[in-house]
Amino acid sequence: MTALLDVPAPAKLNLFLHITGRRSDGYHLLQSVFMLIDWCDTLHFELRPHGKLSREDLTTPLPDDDLVLKAARALQTSTGSTLGTHISIAKSIPAQAGLGGGSSDAATTLLALNRLWKLNLSRQQLAEIGLKLGADVPFFIHGSNAWVEGVGEQITPIEIPKARFLVVKPAIGLSTQAIFTDSALKRDSPNAIISGFAAYPFSFGQNDLQAVAQKLCPDVSTALNWLENQGLQPRMTGSGSAVFAHVGKDDVSKFELSEFVGFSNAPKSAVVKLCSNLAEHPLKSWAN
Numbered sequence: 001m002t003a004l005l006d007v008p009a010p011a012k013l014n015l016f017l018h019i020t021g022r023r024s025d026g027y028h029l030l031q032s033v034f035m036l037i038d039w040c041d042t043l044h045f046e047l048r049p050h051g052k053l054s055r056e057d058l059t060t061p062l063p064d065d066d067l068v069l070k071a072a073r074a075l076q077t078s079t080g081s082t083l084g085t086h087i088s089i090a091k092s093i094p095a096q097a098g099l100g101g102g103s104s105d106a107a108t109t110l111l112a113l114n115r116l117w118k119l120n121l122s123r124q125q126l127a128e129i130g131l132k133l134g135a136d137v138p139f140f141i142h143g144s145n146a147w148v149e150g151v152g153e154q155i156t157p158i159e160i161p162k163a164r165f166l167v168v169k170p171a172i173g174l175s176t177q178a179i180f181t182d183s184a185l186k187r188d189s190p191n192a193i194i195s196g197f198a199a200y201p202f203s204f205g206q207n208d209l210q211a212v213a214q215k216l217c218p219d220v221s222t223a224l225n226w227l228e229n230q231g232l233q234p235r236m237t238g239s240g241s242a243v244f245a246h247v248g249k250d251d252v253s254k255f256e257l258s259e260f261v262g263f264s265n266a267p268k269s270a271v272v273k274l275c276s277n278l279a280e281h282p283l284k285s286w287a288n
Contacts, residue, residue: 010278035160056086163276
């Protein structure tokens with residue numbers, strides 16, 4: 001095998017996100033449900049000798065040393081592999097959106113290079129490498145929709161009913177650090193339980209980061225209001241700035257038509273996409 005082409009890296013939505021406390025080291029404790037959706041970046045991996053790593057941006061330019069290259073380097077360091085790769089990436093998932101695009105790209109890189117370099121690491125070993133790159137990376141490596149706790153490292157697979165979601169990403173992004181360091185952030189939500197979520201999977205809880213995000217970025221409020229005007233019940237995903245709403249079966253055809261003609265009444269410069277959730281990550285079978 002000399003290449004792996006058209007390898008997907010799916011985005012995620014946080015169906016809810018509660019901050020339940022803060023550790024002595026400053027890290028926030030959270031509860032959330034992470035759900036995979038069919039909005040994907042696409043990566044291509046070509047084998048290179050002598051440990052050489054390189055990246056080509058096919059669409060949106062990325063930072064010189066982004067999470068994709070950091071993931072490849074971390075895998076080399078952890079395994080002592082002397083192989084390299086050239087990675088081409090077509091970005092579709094917006095940055096600074098709360099959709100997990102960078103973390104998903106890193107996870108896909110670890111999964112793909114584990115196969116291309118024939119390292120045979122387990123999913124748990126890859127997740128341990130991924131955690132050092134970012135708190136969301138292990139979720140994508142484990143490959144299941146999940147109830148997530150702690151600082152993001154406690155992952156319990158759950159099943160979520162098949163559904164459609166309207167996602168709106170304002171033109172302006174948000175800094176995760178700016179939100180988590182804001183003094184107005186709510187940090188005392190009571191602990192929730194999985195059975196409580198399962199009874200109302202698409203309306204349970206709230207996103208504790210949303211109020212601060214709306215204060216820092218008025219475009220978040222504009223996007224939320226637009227979704228409300230469509231007769232939906234929206235909330236923000238992750239640390240934003242993307243927002244989303246569950247679309248009931250009776251409304252799916254209406255929004256499919258709206259997407260076809262371009263959502264002409266959507267907030268200015270926003271990206272609007274009708275997505276489906278995924279039962280599991282497309283690469284889940286690539287590691288044990």
